Amino acid sequence: MKTLLIENKGNGIVVATLNQPKKANALSLQMIRELNDFLASVENDDSIRVIVFTGNGDRVFCAGADLKERKEMNMQEAKFAVQKIKRTINRVASLKQPTIAAMNGTALGGGLEFSLACDIRIASTDGTYGLTETSLAIIPGAGGTQRLSRLIGTGKAKELIFTAAKISGIEAKEIGLVEHAVRLNEVKQKSIDLAQVIASNGPVAVQEAKKAINLGIDVDLKTSLTIESNAYEQTLITKDRLEGLLAFEEKRKPEYKGQ
Structure with a gap:
């Protein structure tokens, strides 16, 4: 079984x-x-x-x-x-x-x-x-x-x-x-x-948010803010970020692909 x-x-x-x-x-x-x-x-x-x-x-x-x-x-x-x-x-x-x-x-x-x-x-x-x-x-x-x-x-x-x-x-x-x-x-x-x-939210964004929270919880604030910045930069290069902006402009629900 x-x-x-x-x-x-x-x-x-x-x-x-x-x-x-x-x-x-x-x-x-x-x-x-x-x-x-x-x-x-x-x-x-x-x-x-x-x-x-x-x-x-x-x-x-x-x-x-x-x-x-x-x-x-x-x-x-x-x-x-x-x-x-x-x-x-x-x-x-x-x-x-x-x-x-x-x-x-x-x-x-x-x-x-x-x-x-x-x-x-x-x-x-x-x-x-x-x-x-x-x-x-x-x-x-x-x-x-x-x-x-x-x-x-x-x-x-x-x-x-x-x-x-x-x-x-x-x-x-x-x-x-x-x-x-x-x-x-x-x-x-x-x-x-x-x-x-x-x-329904951006998969890469959610995963990077999880990473930033988990890695940042046990370090000093300065280091944790650097971790957050690095995670944020990972979302800037995604197609999903552009899809989110376009969907907002077109007043529709975004279709995120995790890319």
Whole structure:
């Protein structure tokens, strides 16, 4: 059985669905392999403008590592599995295309770390969210300590991680962990609607904006402004920029090609 389902929604939007509902869409080794195959296929595909990650079922987006599978591993195998998950999640974060985590239900541990690697997160008001690793005497190992603190601030991130707290989708929205919290049956459609808006804008411009934000967040202002200027210059040489100006003049919707 395929543990990752790929659906092309048109207009450059692809939905990747974690497909192990009986295992709470846990990140098994098979799913990690299929995720890496998918990432390899889209990393340099200019026809893809937005990627939406979601989970199969109506309870859990992703429960993180497959702990049942992990129990059968020796120490060396467990370390290898942790590194594979970490590298895969970092690979998601490095995608040039905008990514949306459509969290159709609960996301804990590595499942939430997966969503933190995405650009935009949409939670379910019925879901539960948290980095709960300290309750298992470990810490988040796939970027959670770093991405969460950058997203919501160090104090709140420390509180959530130290206490292994599980919070609701509504609270996740209140503290800035997610951008939207909607009813469970609205999560996927909200994500698709948002993806459609993003995909209608200049693909090169959106990707350069993502690059400028990501590279600029951890450097001083002077350096970050240089990064922005360099990214802006990349948009000036595109055919899409000329199409945008022409469409504005002709009072019509632009048709961007990503060139």
